[in-house]
Amino acid sequence: MTRAATDTAAPRTPRAVPTSIALGLGSGTMLQGLNSSMIAVALVAIAADFGNGPGITWVISALYIATAVSAPTAGRLGVLVGPRKLFLGGLALVAVGSLVGALAPSLGWLIAGRVILGIGTAAQYPTAMTIVRSIATRTGGETRSALAILTVCAQTMVALGPTVGGVLVGLFGWQSILWINIPIVLVSAVWVLWRVPRDDALAADAGEPAPSSLRALVHSMDLPGMALFLLTVSGAMFVLLSLTTDPLWWLAPGVVLVAVAFVVWEARVREPFIDVRAIAGNTALAATLSRTLVTYTAFYCIFFGLPQWLQVSRGFSTSQAGLLMLPVAGVGIIGTIVASRMYATAGPKWTLGIGTAALAVGGVLLMTLENAATPVVALVAVACVLGIPNGFNNMGNQNVVNAVTTVRDVGTALGLYRMIQYIGANLAAVVIALATHDVGPGDQGIARIGAFIAVVGVVLLVGVIASRSLRGLRPRHTSDSPGVHDREAHSQT
Template sequence: MTTRNPPAADTPARLPLPARFSLALGTGTILQGLNSAIVAVALIPIALHFGTSAAIPWIVSGLYIASAVGSPAAGRLSDLFGPRRIYLIGLAVVLLASVAGPFVPSVEWLVVDRIVLGLGASMHFPAAMAIIRQQAAKREQTATGAIGIIAICGQTSAALGPTIGGLVVVIWGWEGIFWVNVPLVIASAIWVLTQVPADEARKRSGVLAGIRSIDPLGMGLFVATVVLLMLGLLSLEGDPQWLLFAAFVPVAALFVLRELRTPSPFIDVRLMLTHRQFALTCARAILTFISFYCIFYGLPQWLEASRGLDAAATGLLMLPVFGVGVASTILATRLGRRLKPRLLLVFGTTAMVVAGALLALVTSTDSPIWLLVVISVLLGIPNGFNNLGNQLILHSSVPGANAGSASGIYRTSQYFGAVLSAVIVAHVVGVGEAEGGIRTLGVVIGGLGGLMLVTNLVALYRGRGKSMVEL
């Protein structure tokens, strides 16, 4: 007869971090998702207010370029100066941008304000994760629940952003998308100051040492590379500016060369060159988020400008996209415990193909509301499966010692996909296009889904007999 030894009395189950502590950190992390999503239904009112739609791609992409730079920088600065301090500085920056936003004199200044807002909002996630790691180790408690709360806060704010934005724009105009941040920032600051312990005393690092540690030259070259590429791609609609592409090539080469040679790179290019699956996962992330943000920003613009809905109705129609996205993430998480990551990607990319086909074949400017709701539901399915599948492959494709750098690069890939989506939406969505451009947008989404579906099926076929983590 076999007996089981009882668990040792001196190794009790670790308690979770307090919920009030985790929720306090979550109050700031909602700001990035909220400000990414809420602007989607305000773009047409902003264009009408300033008399031009030319800056819309920059209103969208400016926040993501800033986030791509600010997020890894905030992580390193948290290590140097204390994560709670960096978290609170991020709140102050968001407050400054939110108060200034409604009063900007031109659309160019609005783009600058969104960049500042993106820098501030990007600080909260890396700072919150650093605080959670520190407190979990200090208190000998588990960080899982706290990390889950942070994830839920980010997903929920993105899911509700367009709906909240629609109501805010109807009541207060486009300026309301900035005013809504003010009470959230104040509440977050009070909660963090009262519920999150102060940073521990640490060896003081000079400002210059802190600046050097975040690779400012690499950041500058990265921003220059992305901006030159965006300007060149946007010019293709009218008079192509080939000199921009000519400048893009050497600047991009200098960026790669710099990151290969510096001991503390902004983006670890060496990690991508030595781990093929990691590089491919980042490439998939770019394609996945091009599609996601084409939906995120392209669909609301089409619903308002071509379908003729107001901001409130548009926000409500976008709710199924993000609500189903949250549900698909939960479902994918459960299935991910039993299925290979590639199968999750197959599910997600198949949904992209189906949703893209519906947009391309049957959607028009006089489509009934029920059809738009069905399409919104289908468009919400891919993100949960694709994002989780990519993350599972990501974490099995690099050594544990490089997990932090890999996660940062993956997040930057998401932002880069968002930037490229702004270019695509600017080219294909508009009242001058056939059916407002929605069918071309469907071709883009379905085409990207089809490309990734084929590559994932090929990978599954070649990987027969391998373990789940190898796929």
């Protein structure tokens, strides 16, 4: 038998995107999760230096808002100017924002540094995914393992952040949570320059050449659409954040009008910033983004609510509460690996079904916690259960986004995915405030939060089981456009 006949009879299994490339990109994607969570344990020290005024809240919110607005922009810019170039540019902004924040003479400068930091960290994940997809297309490889690495690097840092931040603040002061970014940026930049192909090699794979001039770049960016998007997201964030103090109801009608104007503009413009027509026509993508918003609202209720309860009701120190959150991160890493393999063999329904079922169970367990009666071993067990939905839901939803978008659009789609993640974080803050405003973050408060999470888990589980858009969906390996199963998913409701 000839070699050609052998190859025809037994096609080779697609090779994975090199692990060294995925890890190099992952070293940058970890910055967002780390910086969004370390700040929680540094607020007391920051307030001691700058005063415990209302501006302290914006030290947290500034990064979330900047990231939410910038993430979709980064996905689009990555295709236009080159994903590798933008990835490195984002790292540079992280370094600048860290320096501004660490050396801040006032709270305003610290908030400004956090805004720059948020813009910089928004660039890594969508551009990393564009790079991975482009390399897979060029080499005939598959993206599943690389996506798992990026997810582990990006998501587990959220849970590890309080522990890392607690150690740093205790030893070196609150500025250390900003200084720690500098060596990470340097390592990531060197790694990417060394291992990731140049943009001219990736451009052909992305299917869209870089603009030939600054005018072409500006024209392709749809600046009016970007401005309307910025106003919509920022306005919505302001309204949501005000619900726990003095609600800005007068601002809500204006936000709705701007949102409608954004959708109308994007539906008519020739080169939209966000192709709302494509999203509306891609039911699998639209459903996944909606599911992601609800999922992350529940996840951040766990992330913010449980440490608060551990400190207020159980009297644990900041570092002890951080250590008790470690099982959430550890199980999340294991869950991500298991979910990656499960998605490849069983598809998204089983992957998301396990994740949403675990979310419901975790919510019920939170409802059973009592101030002094729950032993530490039981708390660790609850934390382990709460780590399961993080890995399974992340891998399920992100793989669906990857499967139903092209190389050209995946960066923007995952930018939207990340934007929705941080809208969910702010929604979680509102849920926690409403659940605890009259009883505090004690047993009654955590029980209410648990009830909310349990209901969300049940609703999501029913939605996954009933979903038609998830039927037959499988991860795409080398195709530059949605495959047969993907096209079927697009057409179903």
